[in-house]
Amino acid sequence: VVTSRLKGRRGRALVGTIASHIENLITGVTKGFTYRLKVIYSHFPLSVKVEGDRVVVENFKGEKQKRVARVLEGVKVKVEGDDVVVSGIDLEAVSQTAANIELATKSKGYDPRVFMDGIYVYRKEVGLT
Known part of the structure; x- marks a missing residue:
């Protein structure tokens, strides 16, 4: 009980914020969290x-320059074809790592309707994969 x-x-x-954090900690330890990101490109093949x-x-x-995203401690990242799977027990670390990967492929100065190249989160799951 949180008061x-x-x-x-x-x-x-x-109270609601603290209760939510505690629930996420319990869920993370018992089940874990997984974020799935999709690699999308139309002009140049991304690796x-x-x-x-x-x-x-x-x-x-x-x-020619490589773009780099930092993976936080306690988070596992796997590349499966056109998917990037980010998983771990800490929701904040998993979501921050997914955000780092998304931000590494952010394009400034391009029309996003035409140049959709990048890596984007498309699924958030409870449970490790």
């Missing part, structure tokens, strides 16, 4: 590799 000394809306918000605690994206929009 707060604060009254009103702020107290209820704080994604896992090197230690980094995810390396090569040939993004024909760039």
Whole structure:
């Protein structure tokens, strides 16, 4: 049971936040969390590799420079064809790693309706894969 000394809306918000974090910790330890990302390209074929605690994206929009995303501690990343599977027991670390991978392939200055190349989250699951 989570309670707060604060009254009103702020107290209820704080209680709800802490209760949600505790539920996520329990779910993570018992079942785990998995995020699935899809590699999408239309102009240049993308290649994604896992090197230690980094995810390396090569040939993004024909760039010679490799793009790198950091993998947080306690998170496993696998590349399965056009899918990148991020899994672990800490929801915040798993979701931050997925966000790092998405941000590594973000394009500035391009029309997103035409240039959809990138890596995007398409499924969030409870349970390790």
